[in-house]
Amino acid sequence: MAENLKGLFFGFLRQKLFAIDFLSLKSNRCSYFFSKDTPKSRQLGTLILGSQNLKFWKNSLTENMFKFIVTNETLFFRLSKTSLLSNFFMLNLSSLKNIEKQSEFDEVIKGFRYGDVTGKETYVGRFVELDKDIINILENGMSVHDVGCSTGITSLEFFKLSAKHNLELKFTISDKFTSLFISKGLIKAIFDSNGVIKQIYFLNILLDQHLSPIFFLSKLLFKLLFQAKIKAISSKDTLKVSLLAPEVKKYEEAEKLSVIEYDIFKGNSEKYDFIRCMNVLNRSYFSNECIKSGLQTLLSSIKTDGYLLLGRTTDKRVNKATLYKKTDTSICCIKKYNGGCEIEDLLLRAFKEINL
Numbered sequence: 001m002a003e004n005l006k007g008l009f010f011g012f013l014r015q016k017l018f019a020i021d022f023l024s025l026k027s028n029r030c031s032y033f034f035s036k037d038t039p040k041s042r043q044l045g046t047l048i049l050g051s052q053n054l055k056f057w058k059n060s061l062t063e064n065m066f067k068f069i070v071t072n073e074t075l076f077f078r079l080s081k082t083s084l085l086s087n088f089f090m091l092n093l094s095s096l097k098n099i100e101k102q103s104e105f106d107e108v109i110k111g112f113r114y115g116d117v118t119g120k121e122t123y124v125g126r127f128v129e130l131d132k133d134i135i136n137i138l139e140n141g142m143s144v145h146d147v148g149c150s151t152g153i154t155s156l157e158f159f160k161l162s163a164k165h166n167l168e169l170k171f172t173i174s175d176k177f178t179s180l181f182i183s184k185g186l187i188k189a190i191f192d193s194n195g196v197i198k199q200i201y202f203l204n205i206l207l208d209q210h211l212s213p214i215f216f217l218s219k220l221l222f223k224l225l226f227q228a229k230i231k232a233i234s235s236k237d238t239l240k241v242s243l244l245a246p247e248v249k250k251y252e253e254a255e256k257l258s259v260i261e262y263d264i265f266k267g268n269s270e271k272y273d274f275i276r277c278m279n280v281l282n283r284s285y286f287s288n289e290c291i292k293s294g295l296q297t298l299l300s301s302i303k304t305d306g307y308l309l310l311g312r313t314t315d316k317r318v319n320k321a322t323l324y325k326k327t328d329t330s331i332c333c334i335k336k337y338n339g340g341c342e343i344e345d346l347l348l349r350a351f352k353e354i355n356l
């Protein structure tokens with residue numbers, strides 16, 4: 001019992017010391033305190049407890065209204081495991097290149113908000129059961145387009161499965177953001193290939209207009225510094241960071257699959273035999289009108305007698321999706337998975353409108 005209480009106490013204390021150190025932005029010491037129950041940490045803890053300042057430290061993170069940038073990936077993963085603190089930190093985008101383990105890459109990408117409203121969450125094995133079924137309708141020489149692929153890891157899994165089935169497919173995978181750019185200097189702008197600023201790093205503080213309202217200082221400062229940083233992005237002195245999973249990059253370099261930047265609301269002139277669009281056109285992200293417009297882009301880029309797989313993964317990791325076939329006069333359901341796609345009404349309306 002005494003041992004349990006002691007464990008609880010030091011666990012709690014470590015979290016506070018962590019917060020203190022982050023406020024003073026000394027991330028190495030922070031990691032030291034987090035990992036060790038040392039005489040020094042105990043001494044400092046007693047001091048804080050003695051001065052009855054615990055409440056102050058407890059609230060220091062939740063009330064500082066800032067989100068912080070962590071550059072050291074080891075420290076970042078330690079922080080991620082601490083529920084109290086994980087929401088207050090994001091990995092520095094420039095450290096993404098140091099992460100090779102796919103599960104860690106997935107975890108970091110999930111925390112990045114560069115997909116704007118959609119986020120970028122994806123993970124290994126997400127569509128395994130769908131892939132096994134869909135592979136049977138594909139034939140040699142077909143062209144495949146995975147839209148909104150995030151890191152591309154689920155596209156790669158599908159590609160590997162098709163290779164196992166000796167299928168030679170022309171694979172294109174796309175996302176609105178496949179890479180981002182970081183300007184140099186004390187105040188860094190993170191921007192996309194169109195020069196749109198997504199976030200600003202001010203020292204170790206993350207400024208982002210899309211953060212939740214509790215980080216209102218991070219949101220406010222973003223607006224204040226936004227104009228100033230517009231100049232910075234015109235400078236050529238920037239770092240490009242790929243958002244693709246390391247293994248996907250290797251396949252791209254080997255020209256086994258092609259990666260393009262593609263906005264579902266703009267499209268391109270290519271047509272494909274099979275399009276997959278999972279977890280992009282969700283009602284929780286976009287209005288019905290927007291979804292309809294995205295669906296029209298997709299429909300226009302499917303070849304006659306081509307296929308569309310459309311759907312969403314629920315919080316319980318269930319893929320509610322439908323496989324459709326497009327002919328010149330119809331878009332019809334071939335197969336529903338787990339109740340089917342939830343935006344079928346919009347798909348049918350979108351098809352009707354482009355065929356009027």
Ligand SMILES: C[S@@+](CC[C@H](N)C(=O)[O-])C[C@H]1O[C@@H](n2cnc3c(N)ncnc32)[C@H](O)[C@@H]1O
Pocket residue numbers: 114115116118119120121122123126147148149150151154174175176177262263264265277278279280
């Ligand atoms: C939640 S992730 C889904 C990733 C993957 N399809 C999956 O289901 O695992 C949504 C992705 O859609 C991308 N996205 C957001 N808006 C987009 C747009 N207008 N056009 C294309 N992709 C977009 C985001 O960048 C993000 O990578």
